[in-house]
Amino acid sequence: MSRVVAERQDVIAMLAEVFREHGYDGASLSLITEKTGLGKGSLYHFFPGGKEEMAEAVLGDIASWFQTNIFNRLRNSEPPAAAIDDMLASVDSYFRQGRRLCLMGVIATSGAHDRFAAELNRYFADWRTALAEAFGRQGIAEDERKALAEEVIGGIQGALILARSLDDPQAFGRVLARLKARCVPS
Amino acid sequence: MSRVVAERQDVIAMLAEVFREHGYDGASLSLITEKTGLGKGSLYHFFPGGKEEMAEAVLGDIASWFQTNIFNRLRNSEPPAAAIDDMLASVDSYFRQGRRLCLMGVIATSGAHDRFAAELNRYFADWRTALAEAFGRQGIAEDERKALAEEVIGGIQGALILARSLDDPQAFGRVLARLKARCVPS
DNA sequence: TAAATTGTTTACCGATTGGTACAATCCTGC
């Protein structure tokens, strides 16, 4: 019997792609088994809670990636314009120039929404808070910050859907460029 | 044996809500049976192609609704600013002030995407064309129209995801108001 | 009113679903 797994982290990364591509309901255990190369035995060894725990692990992993690479930088980088610029570049790269969906969005638009409502809420609320705070440091009026942050974050989500639906990944980059122009007036 | 169905149209409307709430994979036949009150026999009588034909009928229905109530008005109403204004109001109403998801977006972010890629593409491309043309009549530069249309349509999709994820339907209205400000400078 | 047509119920099908049990194997520290 040969060892298959190097790291739990590697499994989570593979799971993420399966959920991203097929949604929560569409990601059957047999599909997961196929794409990860792990049998049910291994899968349930690492995730005793089954499919739900797998998805939770993936969402948690994504949340902490964004926390580290997007939200924190948004809070700490100076000047704020550069921080926002950096965020948009990271987002472009993370979503593979519009060829990759956002798993949070995938879950939010699926029947599994209720199950992961807390995670979704935290992800978007944290993002909005961090971005609005950066806008604040940029001198944008208090009552404008939150609304602009919502416009940007929603714009990113929508652009991903648009890019996929139009089968035109570049649409993502076009929207991103316009959002940038709104945030970081040059 | 009693008649259950008044019109095929009524069935399609009920099917639409099921797919919207549970996604394509999440909408099992037993759930569909429950929500529509129709047994499998009736369902397969109306939609011999099964679940896929049901979804196709729903998507076709939605597409033609948008064609009639959004795209055509966008093309024919004058002045263009009023047409765009009208579109945003219709969208707000159609998506129930942010409490209802867009089924096209739901399908686009699901594993069923490939199956309905053509319908998705047509929907978003038609919308973009009609909106860009209205921008043209508004005097917006040629190279700006398409990009602005993408920003608006993507913005709508993203705002729906945001509203649901934040459990804050009003976020949809806020984004809509900002999009309006961009389209119809007052 | 008889015959088509349309709609509905019920029972059934094989395949797949998520999940469990457990023995077999591998790896590690002692």
Place this chain on the structure above:
DNA sequence: GCAGGATTGTACCAATCGGTAAACAATTTA
């Protein structure tokens, strides 16, 4: 070199999946 935990393959489970068949009832048409 062996004890014991970590990992994995296999077989299995009930439930549900999407779909089919056909008898039957209600309407519509002739």
